[in-house]
Amino acid sequence: MSGNHLFQRLRKKWRFVAIALAGVAISFAIGTFLPGLPINENPANAVAQVQNVNKFLTINPLVNQVGENQTGFNLDRTIEQLLTILESKEKRLTFVPPEPFQGKTIFEASVNDSEKVIALTVDDGPWPETTEQMLDIFKQNDVKATFFWIGKSLENSPEIARRVVAEGHAIGNHTWHHWYDSMDAATVANEIDRTAKLIYETTGVKTTYFRPPGGVLNNGLAKYAKEQNYSVVMWSVTSADTDPRAQPEAFVENVLKGAKPGAIVLMHDGGGDRSRTVKALPEMIAGLKKEGYRFVTIPQLLEMQEQQG
Ligand SMILES: [Zn+2]
Incomplete structure (x- = not known):
């Protein structure tokens, strides 16, 4: 040539x-x-x-x-x-939802019941110590997860972010400030776009997966994200690991109780002390494995639904 x-x-x-x-x-x-x-x-x-x-x-x-x-x-x-x-x-390094899911809100995937797949999602990091401890656990168990990052957290922990990407996990956008209240159009755009820019500058990742802080869908963020062809990714099972009084055993129980093929599980690696989540994680994974589940990222989960559709 x-x-x-x-x-x-x-x-x-x-x-x-x-x-x-x-x-x-x-x-x-x-x-x-x-x-x-x-x-x-x-x-x-x-x-x-x-x-x-x-x-x-x-x-x-x-x-x-x-x-x-x-x-x-x-x-x-x-x-x-x-x-x-x-x-x-x-x-x-590119996480783009399959076309049918662009501009849509997703709570779980519909996959064949014989496909025991489940997606773990981890919000509010990257965060010193806890993110790396969770990465170690994921690696030991050969689990890939999906991390939804806050711009402010990412700014503080760029090295940890690069490790998350290097170890093959999927990435989504979780806004810059993690605000819940309604915002004007310029603020909404800034919350998402500024975070997307820093994710790219820090890790080379381009993602159009978005999770609204607090799961709030009516403050302008989700609407903007959908207009920009993001998939708005909610969850079908919460570990409830932000409950300040709950013990790690309760997180495990919440997840095992709610698990089903195609489920999306919510937990946190940042935004506060997440040592209880770290403590719960190995048992959570072991319990799900025992029931025959295998772990996929959100992009993998949606690709499975699309192929079966
Ligand atoms: Zn959050």
Whole structure:
């Protein structure tokens, strides 16, 4: 394939990345064939750009791999391989509901009863300690969940947010301030858009899943989110983990009692002391597993409903 033809195929938004990566690839090649040759200014810029992209995509090891696997240097092939990698990474960082659910409010999914799937959702983080403790539990149990983030929380814990994404969980928007009262149009837009922007800047994630704070559907937020093609994701089972008097055992009981195929479970990792939720989580997961449930993210759950529909 000729270089020109290849570049016509590159989607515009990847073009700068591809050029930057090509710069790096060329400097690998130069380093291999002409050791000691000083690298000029442009590849150095390319490295900086790749590092910036790498913050989200962790592609450096893959770039090295591409470099190592080659016998002789082939720019077209290198760019092809890198684009494939980037496109699959981009897919992993993009959470868009299936078309029938865009602009809709969802409380649970209808899936075949034989499909014992359930979606755990975790609100109000990312949060120091508790989010990471929950991530550890999810990892030990091979569970993927969906985290609905508050902009203000995210601002305080960007590293934790990147860990959530790196470990394969799905992400949704939970506004900037977590306000319940009715808001004017400009405030509503700001609550959602500002959070979406920070999610993208912090993690590279684009999401059009939205959960309204407190489940309030009539203060303007849900209406705006639906106009922007978000899915408004409510829940069908609450752990009731915001009840200040309840014991962790009660959270477990609430979830096991309400579980059914296609259910969406509400719990919290942030917004306050969530150590009781952390304490309840392993038992919650074990109880559901014992009943034969497997755990899916909200995007996976809706895709299942769409395919069965
Ligand atoms: Zn909340």
